[in-house]
Amino acid sequence: MVTPVPRVQLPDIVAMGEVFQVKALISHRMETGLRLDDKGAVIPRKIINKFVCRYNGAEVFSVDLHEAIAANPYFEFYLRATESGRLEFVWEEDGGAVYALAHQLTVS
Amino acid sequence: MGLTRRDVLVAGSAGLAAVVLLRPGSATASDEAIGLIERLTGRTLTESDRLRLEMPAVFPTGYTVPMMLAVDSPMTELDHVRHVRVFAPKNPIIEVVGFRFAPLRGITRVSTRIRLAAPQYVVAVAEMNDGAFLMTKTWVDVATNGCV
Numbered sequence: 001m002v003t004p005v006p007r008v009q010l011p012d013i014v015a016m017g018e019v020f021q022v023k024a025l026i027s028h029r030m031e032t033g034l035r036l037d038d039k040g041a042v043i044p045r046k047i048i049n050k051f052v053c054r055y056n057g058a059e060v061f062s063v064d065l066h067e068a069i070a071a072n073p074y075f076e077f078y079l080r081a082t083e084s085g086r087l088e089f090v091w092e093e094d095g096g097a098v099y100a101l102a103h104q105l106t107v108s
Numbered sequence: 109m110g111l112t113r114r115d116v117l118v119a120g121s122a123g124l125a126a127v128v129l130l131r132p133g134s135a136t137a138s139d140e141a142i143g144l145i146e147r148l149t150g151r152t153l154t155e156s157d158r159l160r161l162e163m164p165a166v167f168p169t170g171y172t173v174p175m176m177l178a179v180d181s182p183m184t185e186l187d188h189v190r191h192v193r194v195f196a197p198k199n200p201i202i203e204v205v206g207f208r209f210a211p212l213r214g215i216t217r218v219s220t221r222i223r224l225a226a227p228q229y230v231v232a233v234a235e236m237n238d239g240a241f242l243m244t245k246t247w248v249d250v251a252t253n254g255c256v
Contacts, residue, residue: 019215032223034200034255060213063220064206068199068255070172070221079214 004028004048006099008089013106014081022061024051025074026091026099032067048073050092055105056085081107112201138245141197141229145243148195148202153233153243161194161232161246170224170254179216179234179242183209189216190235198228200255223254 009023026048033045051063051073061077079087084107091099146153162176181189188211194204209216224230227249234242 032201032255055213058210058213059208060210061218062208063218066203066205067201068196068204068223070223070254074219074221076219077214078217080212082213 002027002029004091004093004099006089006091006101008101008103010087010103010105012104013108016081016107018081019078020081021076021078022053022087023074023076024053024089025072027072028091028093030065030067030069030071030073034067046094048091048093050090051075052088052090052092053077053079054088054090055079056083081105083107138229141195141231141245142243144197144202145195145231145233149193149233149241151241153241156234156242156244159192159232159234159242159244161230161244163230163246163248165247166249167224167251169252170226170250171252172221172254173224173248173250174219175222175230176219177207177217177232181216181236183211183214183216185211186237188237190237192216192232192234194222195231195233196222196224196228197231198226199223200225204230224248224250225253225255226250 004026006026011020014020028048031043031046035043037043049065052059053061060079065073087103087105089101158180160178167173179189189209191208193206195202196204204222207218229245229247231245
């Protein structure tokens with residue numbers, strides 16, 4: 001399988017108290033475990049099952065993903081700028097693999 | 109693996125089998141969907157306009173249907189949303205996604221893309237911090253099965 005590539009899009013600088021948009025996407029097939037291969041055997045499930053966003057270590061948004069999330073899972077969500085610091089984005093895959101990204105945010 | 113449609117149907121009463129055959133889009137299809145989810149969550153759901161689930165009424169493919177979910181909540185420590193779950197009762201695996209938001213740290217609005225197996229009511233259920241379960245639903249007609 002192609003290695004999943006995570007991507008995020010959010011501002012670098014935000015005014016204190018402002019709500020800003022975050023777009024997070026990971027390229028991933030999201031194999032549901034419901035499909036059969038050409039020999040009739042079940043293709044095992046392999047999906048991203050969890051997405052977490054932490055803001056200076058505190059969990060501020062998280063998602064439990066099931067089979068019905070489309071391939072290349074995409075989330076658009078909104079956070080409030082409370083302090084400068086580090087935003088971490090973590091995607092957890094079936095089987096234990098983890099993909100992560102970090103973003104430095106300056107609050108003015 | 110989560111609860112499948114089959115698990116719920118087997119666990120449910122025999123009378124349900126008759127309900128499943130009803131035409132989608134009817135009032136009964138909606139009751140069926142909500143009944144299924146009440147059994148799944150074990151809670152009584154209150155239909156509320158504080159929840160908004162925006163999806164296209166008709167979409168050509170079931171593989172990637174856009175979905176926007178918003179909950180009208182001040183998101184304070186005293187009044188916030190704990191958890192929102194989305195269900196697609198006609199999918200082979202009913203539960204679609206669950207979201208957790210943190211009080212004071214943002215607004216309760218999220219967009220994503222989901223798979224749908226058939227035309228159906230998509231249902232969102234929000235658990236509020238006071239223990240109330242609010243619900244909204246929206247009818248989506250897809251032309252192709254996105255779950256195979």
